[in-house]
Amino acid sequence: MPAPRLKRPAGRQGPGAIPHGLLESLDLIVARRASGALPGDRRAAGLGSGTELAQLRPYEVGDDVRQIDAAATARTGVPHVRLHVPERTLTTWIALDLSPSMAFGTEQRLKSDVAEGVTLVMGRLAIRRAGRVALMTFGAGTPRLHPPRASKPGVVALQRALGEGVAEDGHHEPGALRNALRRIGRVATQPGLVVVISDWRDEDDWTRALGALRARHSVLAVEVRDPREASVPAVGRLALVDPETGERIEVDTSRQSVRDRFAQIEAERRARVTRELRRLEVEHVVLSTDRDWLGDLGRRLS
Incomplete structure (x- = not known):
């Protein structure tokens, strides 16, 4: 099946201003929750020039004389060198939903606007302390990987990908989230931070793939909602179109039973996502298009 075309959504407002002060306050919070963005916080394989002692052994020809340990040499009478665990920078993997929904x-923004803002914030935080950021987009054809990059090129790559828009209506990709998570699991060989940004709608069979990532990485699930998805107003007969499948139905919203059933189904769907993320011990942040998404993100992570 050919990949769906991407579109710039009508009514796009963008994520809005991202205050530098709030970005600074989020920096250390995200670093600590990732269990290793700060130098020396994470063990890495091999030997290198880090701060954590890996081995103390007698000097051999060819060793760096700057690594000679004076105390051990004086104590044993034989030159000894200190070998350290190298410091590894954190790679942040962002999985971004580009599905039609x-x-x-x-309200104030589209869900894609909020998702764009979260992607930019997490990307800017990721490249600090020599970190790297990678982006995996899904829901618009085959998951597309933008490989890890550091510094300004990493942010530029994010901005370029965000400028492509989302998939056109009617192009639902079954298993898109699952496939994206599996692909990240294959390419993310070193422990890092995985941030999944989605509305988690019409997505099934993703729990095993997310659980596999959680076993190796720190995982943050960001769910983006719109209040209109939770209930339908009493405005008479409505023609509704599912953006994922393109299916069109007509409903009589003047009937209380219809409104109640709609709200019940949506509440059950949201509760199921929350329950599965809690079971997997994944940090779950819910953001809404009618609120200050950046403030809510900061409060939820603090």
Whole structure:
């Protein structure tokens, strides 16, 4: 099946201003939750020039004389060198949902606007302390990987990918989230931080793939919602179109039973996502298009 075309959603507002002060306060919070963004916080394989002692052994020809340990040499009478565990920088893997439902929004912003903002914030935090950021987009054809990059090129790559938009209506990709998580699991060989940004709608069979990532990485699940998805107003007969499948139905919203059933189904769907993420011990942040998403993100992570 050919990849769906991407579109710039109508009504796009963008994520809005991202205050530098709040970004600074989020820096250490995210670093600590990732269990290793700070130098010396994470053990790495091999030997190198880090700060954590890996081995103390007698000097051999060819060793760096700057690594000679004076105390051990004086104590034993034989020159000894200190070998250290290298410091590894953190790689942040962002999985971003570009499915058609992300173009929905009835309040201040579209869901894709909020997702764009979270992606930029996490990307900017990722490249600090020589870190790297990678982006995996899904929901718009085959998951596309933008490989890890550091410094300014990493942020530029994110901005370029975000400028492509989301998939057109009617192009639902079954298993898109699962496939994206599996691919990250194959390419992310070193422990890092995985941030999944999605509305988690019409996505099944993702728990095993996310659980496999959680076993090796720190994982943050960011769920983006719009309040209109939780209930439908009493405005008479409505023609509704599912952006994922393109299916069109007509409902009589003047009937209380219809509104109640709609709200019940949506509540059960949201509760199921929350329950599965809690079971996997994945940090779960819910953001809404009718609120200050950046403030909510900061409060939820602090």
